[in-house]
Amino acid sequence: MRLHPLTSLAAAGSTAVITTAAASWPVSLTVIAAAVGLSFAQGAARRMLPAAAVILVPLVLSLLALHGLFFPEGTTVLAQWGPARVTAQGLQFALERAAQLSAAVLVLLLGSFTVSVPDLVAVLSTRGVNARFAFVLASTLTLLPAISSRLERIRQAQEARGLVIRPGIPGRVAAFRWQAVPLLLSLVEEAGTRAAALQARGFGSAGPITSYRQVLDSPVQRWARVVLLLAALAAIVFRLWQPTAGA
Amino acid sequence: MVQTPPPALAAGIEKFVFPGETEPVLAGISLTLVPGSLTAVLGGSGSGKSTLGRLLAGWLLPGDGGTLTGFFELAGTTVRFTGTAADPQIDPGRWGRQVGFVPQDPAGALSTVRVTVAEELAFGLENAGVDRASMAGAVRDTAALTGLAHLLDRDPATLSGGQLRRLAIGCAVIQRPAVLVMDEPFASLDTDGAEVLAALVRNLAQDGTAVVIMSQRAEPFLHTADTWLVLTGGTVAATGTPAEIVAAGALEMAGVIRPRPLTVARPRAGVDYQSAVNGPTALELRDVSFTYRRTRRRGWFKSQPGPPADPVLHGLSLTLDAGEILAVTGPNASGKSTLLRHLNGLLQPTAGSVLVQGRNIGGHPAGQVSRDVGLLFQQPRDQLFERTVEREVRFGLGRDGLAADQAVQRALAAVGLDHLAGRHPAELPASQQRLLALATVLARRPSVLALDEPTVSLDGPGLDRLDRVVRSTTADGNAVVLVTHDLDYARSIAHRLVCLEAGRLRGI
Known part of the structure; x- marks a missing residue:
């Protein structure tokens, strides 16, 4: 159970x-x-x-x-x-x-x-906890995978243009200096477009919110x-x- | 007397100016969307289609997003904007319940914080405070409408491109908006995917939704639209029924692509996948197979079940000569992009070998192989990461300043972007982003050019540039492999065509 x-x-x-x-x-x-x-x-x-x-x-x-x-x-x-x-x-x-x-x-x-973070977010939302707080909590689950896949994409784009990355973790750490700024800028840019999508889907509106997820x-x-x-x-x-x- | 139904949405945009700019990005646009109608807004790259779509859908708000002079009439209410601080404010949440929007990149519509497709669909309803039973019904109906019923428990992050687009459409229509605006929904969909989408749009229109599709290609399906609106430079160049617009020749002038009629431009080679041009071998694949690794175990004792690891490529063998153009076609998710990633070493085959200029690239880092093989990614935004167009092309060109300057200039001139060197890549329209990505590849003068869906998001002039680049690079003795779902384009340019289906090659 x-x-x-x-x-x-x-x-x-x-x-x-x-x-x-x-x-x-x-x-x-x-x-x-x-x-x-x-x-x-x-x-x-x-x-x-x-x-x-x-x-x-x-x-x-x-x-x-x-x-x-x-x-x-x-x-x-x-x-x-x-x-x-x-x-x-x-x-x-x-x-x-x-x-x-x-x-x-x-x-x-x-x-x-x-x-289970999704369960916790659902419980908190239905108990009147601020929707923004619930969103931040839910992000803890999806943010890290999203950042690491974005980093992987930037790394591949740079490798395709001649950045030689030695295999293994030390090589990747050494190459990270090339990826840090592009990563940050792309995350900031994405945050802007994401904000428009969230607002258009009613996120942050006044009034009660409900939860689709059922927590037993x-x-x-x-x-x-x-x-x-x-x-x-x-x-x-x-x-x-x-x-x-x-x- | 027959009464015309009131419009679901009407817009009169005298002008719309982005903050900090003086020239309007949209001007003199008038649009009336009747319930159950299908409207196509056609135009080349940078014609203002996406801006118009986002403005209609409340994703770009007058005020913070720019200065609007004009009006919107939605659900019988008219809001007027005079471009002053006294203008009304649009509540994007309430607007979004009436006007749904599917952006060009469908992933951009998702909340990213819901772990199943069903919960993602319900996100907008949750925010509107809809009770659980009604939500469950709406999720079920929308999933049936968009063909997502069998995917309701899947994590949205694991969906394919076509599934993601259907999810974004589902999220946009679940609250039954009167209007649905879609930006380039047909881009990168194969024939089957396009047919599924066309059927979905027809269903929505039959149910009374006013559908607006922004596109730079006059897709066959769009010929069934009630109205076409052709945009150039942010203003209406022509409006009327598809037949009227085609007769007036307005598409060509606006840089809109008309899918070419099926023609066989060149004799095709047999099914032995051997070269059609007699030059030295530039690239060879020997019995290449590839399987993605299983999802890593997350715990030390209890493992998480991952998706089954099916082989993506099965024993592919292929040779490509210098000066040759090979087109690889096939349905979505058949392994085409995976194949291209083997050519520059981003992926290593699980069995078999890849030889570039006769040298086995196995074990060499992708950064080294990329000197010989230039890869154009499927999504330009995956390839672009710098702050300016010029820096973008210069990345990785070495320390010799003068030689790098010349290479950057040459590459930008080849794709016609030399006048935009100081711009931010993210600000460019999609077609120019694709050309910029192509310039980053050309600047390195690779002997093999691997292009992943190069035609997607290119407008008419962009397509001409691509054609010229591909032909001149092969004339210089370089080889080109291009992956495309666009069979007409493949036939018009390639010396040889092969089809990749379920990871196996066959001749066409």
Whole structure:
């Protein structure tokens, strides 16, 4: 069964909140393992894991550098250079925070990479979300393929006129300087003609809009969304009540 | 007493001037479109057809888009424009419900944010707030009318050119506009595609839609139109029934192409696909087969099903001598463009080999092969990417400034665009864009010229230029391969004709 887009987003959001609030090693690692496992099962790993790496690697390294080297409460000193001391407690704290953060980031990325964007746009449109916002959201799905096919066309036109491009990704990257300006100009030009087409088809008109796409929902999913949101709220309240829980 | 029905749309354009220009692009045009009528607006490249079409359809708005003096009468309401700031504003959305438009490039009409044909059709209805049940009915009816019923779940990005045009027409007519304006709808359609389109237009007219077709070719179907309006230089050169216009000889004067009668200009060779001219071999294909790769898997574990990978070319063998013109014809989607892309190395055969001047080009980058083989793309806009006409032709001509200058001059003069060197390629009319693309190929003086549908979007004078270029390049000892769906043109110019059908060659 395909999940309603709001259900998957609610699940991702509340899992991220609960994991952050729980601040516990086992919970974080379980969520990380589950998110990675689900991404493979859903076929999203290829796109999701590189994105996660781009976000998490610098964050985790900075956490390690900050807390690993400068942790005043640390007592077990492993190494020392002047004011900077590597302490066991500092490292442990940094790793715990890194796991917590990774769990939240991975689960949110999983939600956004697996949600069906057309379904989400349809749901948002019928719930009165601004049509322009829905259009931008829908563009995330079509813009990248459109840009890459335009780039491919420009590249072929240039090759047909003698631009020698070495095979492989480095060759293409090196040749990109020839394509960047034409690509940008053609996208700007296309945006102008597209705007006329969209306006003539009533896009941006005042008044209610409807959606042709049907998104299946069920009472179970509606209840699940309420429970997920309540669970997230409960986790926050619990965390505020017991500030040292799990730390 | 018989009463004439009120017009679906009437327009009186005293003059229309683009922003920043002083000369009007349209002047003295008067047009009345009755329900159920078919009107053809004919004219050469740059005659103002597309501007008139976009103005009638609300794609070009008086005010931001230019200064209009004149009036429109739509659905009984007259709006007058005096070219001042006090002029009324047209609401393109409401106008679009009454007047549908299919642009020359059908992809330009799509929203690009809908993932199925059905949703793309419904986009305009969604914006008008139509309820779901009515939308479903309208989508079903429009799909049946335009022959899209079996494609409703397809992604619009995967449609062929002909299917895309029918989708654009569907999007334009789904709200049952009183008027449908189509800009060059027959360009690049093969005979079957043109017949499907003609039947569709007849159905729409029978249902009471006033249809306007802009074209630079007096297609056979357009001879059934009620009225022809011939434009030159943005103004009406002649108007009347097709018979009256033909009798007055107004088409030739306006640069409108009249499809040639079927004539066999040259003796044709047999079916061995061997050369008809005795020169050294310029190009040879040996048993070339090609299959597009399957769609890449998107995930690491779960793969997305891609379309089945059928071979596009099956064991093609062919030789072409220096000084020879070979025409390859065939229906849309038979692999003609794919074949041409093998000649300059943009595509590499999955089996077999391509030899240019006796040298196997396998493994050589297209940039190197292009020194010998010049390829004119099917769509000029795919070939043009620079900011000026002059820069466009100069791209890739090397660092020797003087030699490059001369090559640019020579190529632009050959296609008659030397007076437009400073213009932006996107501002040129379609016929001149095609000629500019041809100039970019000629400037490199290739020994083999590969032309993909070179006649599409050329007007009468443009076609003459093409003819001269092709004949002079072969007289210089170069070879020409041209792919065209226009059998008459192929017969009039080629030494040899072959037909590519479902990826296999056969003689004609």
